[in-house]
Amino acid sequence: MDLLAFVRGCTFDDFLLTPQCGVVPSRNPDLINLSAAFSEHITLKRPLVSANMDTVTRAAMARVLAEEGGIGVVDRGFRAGDIAPQVAEITAVKRTHHGVISDPHSIGPHSTVGEAVRRMKDTGVGTLVVVDARGHLAGLLTERDIRFVSPTGRVNDRMTPRERLIVHVGSISFVEAERVMTEHKVKKLPLVNEDGTVLGLITARDLLHHRTHPFATRDAQGRLRVAAAVGATGDYVERAAEVLRAGADALVIDIAHGHSKVMARAIDELRAKYDGVELVAGNVATSEGARFLLDRGVNGIKVGIGPGGGCTTRLTTNFGVPQVEALVQCRTAVDGRVPLIADGGIKRDGALALALLFGGDTVMLGSALAGTEETPGDIVLKPVLMTESQKIVQVPFKVFRGMASLGAVRDRLDLEEANTQQVEALGAEGLEVSVPARGSVRSVLHDMLKHLCSSISYAGAESLDGFKDAFRKEPERFLIKLSASSRTESFQR
Numbered sequence: 001m002d003l004l005a006f007v008r009g010c011t012f013d014d015f016l017l018t019p020q021c022g023v024v025p026s027r028n029p030d031l032i033n034l035s036a037a038f039s040e041h042i043t044l045k046r047p048l049v050s051a052n053m054d055t056v057t058r059a060a061m062a063r064v065l066a067e068e069g070g071i072g073v074v075d076r077g078f079r080a081g082d083i084a085p086q087v088a089e090i091t092a093v094k095r096t097h098h099g100v101i102s103d104p105h106s107i108g109p110h111s112t113v114g115e116a117v118r119r120m121k122d123t124g125v126g127t128l129v130v131v132d133a134r135g136h137l138a139g140l141l142t143e144r145d146i147r148f149v150s151p152t153g154r155v156n157d158r159m160t161p162r163e164r165l166i167v168h169v170g171s172i173s174f175v176e177a178e179r180v181m182t183e184h185k186v187k188k189l190p191l192v193n194e195d196g197t198v199l200g201l202i203t204a205r206d207l208l209h210h211r212t213h214p215f216a217t218r219d220a221q222g223r224l225r226v227a228a229a230v231g232a233t234g235d236y237v238e239r240a241a242e243v244l245r246a247g248a249d250a251l252v253i254d255i256a257h258g259h260s261k262v263m264a265r266a267i268d269e270l271r272a273k274y275d276g277v278e279l280v281a282g283n284v285a286t287s288e289g290a291r292f293l294l295d296r297g298v299n300g301i302k303v304g305i306g307p308g309g310g311c312t313t314r315l316t317t318n319f320g321v322p323q324v325e326a327l328v329q330c331r332t333a334v335d336g337r338v339p340l341i342a343d344g345g346i347k348r349d350g351a352l353a354l355a356l357l358f359g360g361d362t363v364m365l366g367s368a369l370a371g372t373e374e375t376p377g378d379i380v381l382k383p384v385l386m387t388e389s390q391k392i393v394q395v396p397f398k399v400f401r402g403m404a405s406l407g408a409v410r411d412r413l414d415l416e417e418a419n420t421q422q423v424e425a426l427g428a429e430g431l432e433v434s435v436p437a438r439g440s441v442r443s444v445l446h447d448m449l450k451h452l453c454s455s456i457s458y459a460g461a462e463s464l465d466g467f468k469d470a471f472r473k474e475p476e477r478f479l480i481k482l483s484a485s486s487r488t489e490s491f492q493r
């Protein structure tokens, strides 16, 4: 079957999939392998990515995405040159949980209790590792040790000294650390070298997080992973340096038209400056566009021009490629050499399965997550007429807006420099809408994963990879192109 010819001009609502003989005993996402590549060197246990939009992904959203096995891309929608706020969001995610804390907050044994109190307050931690001038472990000092103690007292008089601590020499697995800490009933386990130099600290709280989030996306040190968006002009080189220093696991060079000379220059410049960095670039929607990015050595490609829920590019410019066709074009061009992120247009969970089949290794979600607790922005109450009761009730809403909407562009510009005409001259390619405020994004993600597992079951597959393999080997066994009436029967309720 010539898949590209078959899907030409088509998008998600143009297809159904033919049910096959199911083989999985359960549709439980905990039991079905949903692993997927976000980029060449970052694998996720769930194929979900939150969009780099200023009404979608900041630390709270990125944290939940990573805990649930996906990844969040923190937007660059902060004022040009104002890099600190994005850095703060990245830092907050990286500091959420650890495996081994390799740089625990410390204090010297001869410091005063007053200094220790200040240190705890500044860093927000309740336990300081006491380290002598040679870097050797001298003891541990907790908040309880210094409660009601004069600030002029000395740390070494209040700390639990090394001889009375349970300490592990060398590195240790989490399983072994948990065993040691349970056996000795301790909440903190310092790790030291043979000579006593501090190597790190393991806390019971972090171990617990590892247990409660078994699918979480973590870096080599056990911290949650997070990606950061940068642009291709302006402050992007400096922004990249700062977010990488804060621990960002990948840079996403995100511009509306990724198949462009500005993008090529940005990739070259970032590659030259930060050689080993994981670089994802986009957006493109054609085989030429995907190859253009691939040839420049990116580690992942974001696909989608105009399908987004907050996006008016196609209305205002008449350019774009229907998302299914775009995914098939890009997948055929890239042929598995780097992962693709299917970005935009997922309005119902069934479309998520299609985005993964047609080409996405992962999907990027914006409007599907809008209004949840973890999205940035305030809740606004608006009067709404309930048609059934004819009563007006106050309904909580949050704002969701395209990153190229006038509001988002205006907020990104330095208002002192930009006047209204300048802002309007930019030409908005995005919408700003109110969406009902709802609960945590966790339940939205859980529902999506359950529905994805049901799709896998209907396809007669046992895993996400198996689902994609079966479809890609014989797409004709699955694909049903819809008539106008079958589309209505399928998707209108």
Ligand code: XMP
Binding pocket: 051, 052, 053, 256, 283, 304, 306, 307, 308, 309, 310, 311, 312, 313, 343, 344, 345, 346, 364, 365, 366, 367, 368, 401, 402, 403, 404, 405, 429, 430, 431
């Ligand atoms: P969904 O459909 O999940 O799509 O809301 C999210 C994606 O939409 C893109 N995006 C925009 N596209 N103008 C555009 O042309 C905009 O203002 C805009 N804002 C977001 C972006 O790719 C995002 O990930």
